[in-house]
Amino acid sequence: MNEQEQQLLLEIADDELILGWRDSEWTGIAPLLEEDVAFSSIAQNEIGHARALYELVARERGITADELAFDRAPEDYLCAQIVELRLLDWAQTIARHYLYEEADAIRLERLKQSTDSEIAGLAAKIDREEAYHRMHAQMWHERLQDEPRYVSALNELRPLLEQRGEHTSELGQLLEEMTMVRRSQPSGTKW
Amino acid sequence: MVTEAQVWEALAEIPDPEIPVISLVDLGVVREVNVQDGQVRVDFTPTFLGCPALEVMHDAMADQIRALGAEPQINVCLDDSWSTDRITPAGREKLRASGFAPPAPREAAAPTLVQLQSNAHRCPYCGSTDTRLENIFGPTPCRSLRYCATCRQPFEQFKTI
Numbered sequence: 001m002n003e004q005e006q007q008l009l010l011e012i013a014d015d016e017l018i019l020g021w022r023d024s025e026w027t028g029i030a031p032l033l034e035e036d037v038a039f040s041s042i043a044q045n046e047i048g049h050a051r052a053l054y055e056l057v058a059r060e061r062g063i064t065a066d067e068l069a070f071d072r073a074p075e076d077y078l079c080a081q082i083v084e085l086r087l088l089d090w091a092q093t094i095a096r097h098y099l100y101e102e103a104d105a106i107r108l109e110r111l112k113q114s115t116d117s118e119i120a121g122l123a124a125k126i127d128r129e130e131a132y133h134r135m136h137a138q139m140w141h142e143r144l145q146d147e148p149r150y151v152s153a154l155n156e157l158r159p160l161l162e163q164r165g166e167h168t169s170e171l172g173q174l175l176e177e178m179t180m181v182r183r184s185q186p187s188g189t190k191w
Numbered sequence: 192m193v194t195e196a197q198v199w200e201a202l203a204e205i206p207d208p209e210i211p212v213i214s215l216v217d218l219g220v221v222r223e224v225n226v227q228d229g230q231v232r233v234d235f236t237p238t239f240l241g242c243p244a245l246e247v248m249h250d251a252m253a254d255q256i257r258a259l260g261a262e263p264q265i266n267v268c269l270d271d272s273w274s275t276d277r278i279t280p281a282g283r284e285k286l287r288a289s290g291f292a293p294p295a296p297r298e299a300a301a302p303t304l305v306q307l308q309s310n311a312h313r314c315p316y317c318g319s320t321d322t323r324l325e326n327i328f329g330p331t332p333c334r335s336l337r338y339c340a341t342c343r344q345p346f347e348q349f350k351t352i
Contacts (some may be wrong), residue, residue: 034326037336041328048241048332052269093288121270128271128352129239129332136327139304 001116007078010068011164012107013053014079017069018171019100020046021178023085030108031090042097042133049126056118061107070179074166074172084171094140095153101137103161104130193261198224198231201255208244208251209331212289215248219277222268231261236273237352239332275333275352286349287315292337293348302351307335314339315346322346 001009029035052084054065061068083102087093108130111123145151181188202224203216215221222234233252235321237245249265256263275294278286283293295306308324319341326336334347 034328037326037330038328041332044241045239045242045332046241048239052240056267118270119274124238124271125269125273128274128301129241132327132350135302135304135307139327 001056001060001119003116005116005119006060008111009053009057011078012104012111013050013057013068014077014081015100015104016046016053017050018077018079018174019083019096020044020050022086023097026093036127038136041134045129045133049129052122054109056122065110066182070182074167074175077167077171077175078164079167079171080161081163082152082157082165084168084174085160086170086174089153091144091147091149092153092157094137094144095157097133097152098137098141099154099157099161101130101134104133193226193229193231193256193259195224195226197259198226198256198261201259202233202252202316204335205251208247209242210286210289210291212285213278213282215252217279217282219279219282220273221252222246222272226261229261230264231256232264232266234266235257236267236268236270238273240269241332272345273352275349278349290315290346291334292346292348294351297351298304302316312337312348314342314344316344317342 018097020043023046026039027036027043028078030039050069051065054068058065058068082096085096087096105127108123108127112120112127114120199216199221200223203214205215207213207215207218218238220236220238222236223232224234225232233256235249235252237248249267252265253263268316274297275298278293286293292312295302295311307327310320310322312322313320314322314337317339319339321340322337323340324335325338325345329336329347333352335350336345337348338345
């Protein structure tokens with residue numbers, strides 16, 4: 001696996017890990033019980049995808065997936081700004097979900113064509129699971145598409161899909177929270 | 192000396208950690224077993240990548256193999272080789288008997304919302320197809336929630352993967 005492929009897998013893994021964390025923030029407080037269940041499940045899937053992608057890159061680099069996921073400096077993460085934001089507004093959350101899933105589908109479709117059979121195989125597996133996320137996002141998009149609040153959320157968030165390299169101030173805080181147990185009780189994060 | 196058949200038999204005794212009515216072999220997560228010089232290699236193809244039961248399955252398989260007096264090597268296959276189509280006919284029947292509607296067969300294209308919302312899904316309790324989708328997501332990543340209008344019973348439907 002060349003450096004460019006590793007960077008691409010890391011970019012996707014970082015997006016999925018950070019978005020998974022943000023999605024999990026709806027657990028217990030989503031506006032509908034069904035959505036509490038849905039976002040918790042989606043979060044779990046996204047973090048599972050991140051982990052599998054980190055595993056492939058970690059093996060190339062002779063380190064562990066956890067080290068890649070948790071021990072890098074904030075500026076070394078490759079995620080897009082759209083996944084970093086802590087959104088506590090439902091219209092914005094659905095707008096991000098819809099935009100992200102649409103963009104992720106295009107990226108996965110390309111990855112499935114990779115000449116590296118391991119990368120292509122993992123992309124195919126991830127895509128099978130993402131199909132259910134896309135259905136969920138589509139369902140909400142159809143329901144909200146004429147709502148002005150939702151439309152303006154789409155317009156505000158869309159440019160952030162492409163914003164990589166520079167991070168928002170929210171990423172540092174998220175990483176602090178996410179790695180708290182690992183930093184204070186490293187043995188607590190071992191299986 | 193341990194044989195492959197003994198390993199398959201031992202693995203068939205391990206219940207799925209979240210749906211203990213079916214075994215790991217019924218679930219189709221064991222892709223291959225290879226025995227060589229007291230070393231047992233198992234190719235394990237995980238269900239959903241975010242499933243928290245994967246570690247439990249992994250360790251349970253290693254323990255069973257050690258109990259046979261062999262050294263386990265569990266090889267995790269991160270590809271598209273697990274599908275709900277790999278659940279054995281016996282496994283599907285056990286699922287249905289415990290109130291989980293077995294998954295529809297996988298198609299080349301990804302499933303669509305229209306398919307999920309159609310009434311082609313049979314209630315595992317009364318057999319009626321007058322059922323509706325309540326939630327694409329359920330208590331674990333592998334399940335959706337449906338409701339049967341005939342026997343007025345909610346039930347869990349395995350997602351097709």
